[in-house]
Amino acid sequence: MSENIMVVNNTLVKYTRNDENERIVIPEGVIRIGSRAFDENSLRSWWINNPIIPASVQYIDEYAFTGAWITILSIDIPGTVLEIRDHAFEGKSNVYEVILNEGLKSIGSKVFYGQKKLKKLYLPSSLTYIAEDAFENCSKSLKLYVPTENCYAASSAPEACRLIMKD
Numbered sequence: 001m002s003e004n005i006m007v008v009n010n011t012l013v014k015y016t017r018n019d020e021n022e023r024i025v026i027p028e029g030v031i032r033i034g035s036r037a038f039d040e041n042s043l044r045s046w047w048i049n050n051p052i053i054p055a056s057v058q059y060i061d062e063y064a065f066t067g068a069w070i071t072i073l074s075i076d077i078p079g080t081v082l083e084i085r086d087h088a089f090e091g092k093s094n095v096y097e098v099i100l101n102e103g104l105k106s107i108g109s110k111v112f113y114g115q116k117k118l119k120k121l122y123l124p125s126s127l128t129y130i131a132e133d134a135f136e137n138c139s140k141s142l143k144l145y146v147p148t149e150n151c152y153a154a155s156s157a158p159e160a161c162r163l164i165m166k167d
Contacts, residue, residue, distance in 0.1 A: 010056075012037045024051035038070060039063075050074050052156040053081070060084045062108070066091040071117075079103030079124070084111050086131070102126045107134045120140055 006014035010031040014023065015038055024034065033053075056077050062085040065072075071094040077084070079101035086108040089095055094117045098105075102124040108132040112118055117140050122145045123130075135142065 026053050029056050031059060032055055033057060033064045035061045035063050035081045038065050050076060053078055055080045058082050060088045062086040062088060064088045073081060084108060086110060090114060100124055107131060109133055110136055113137055
């Protein structure tokens, strides 16, 4: 495995970039993207499109992408991911489009907090919980695409769900 990637007990604990044009490719076999896995990139900006998250990943831990100056044009999170934990994409990262596939059950507190660039978020019907502040301080033009019949959303999240648009 590359020296810029550290995996311990199937958890990605560190991912630093080697060069400016490097694409994020999380290794197969990783089950969890650990807390602050991308933190060491905090002093450098990193524009990426569609990072590769393998089907082995089941959890994105709290603060996983927080602390990094990463701009993600589009990210497609596989259906094997069951839970995106608190603050996972909060902070310095800029995310424009997120596709969450069937299988995801839970979106934690402030997962997308402050994502002013986030314009489109595709949510699956398998989603059963969205924290009330999951989209706090996001772009006013954020469009959520989600089937709502199975989704339990904490108190203020239904207001966000009124923005739902169907293709």
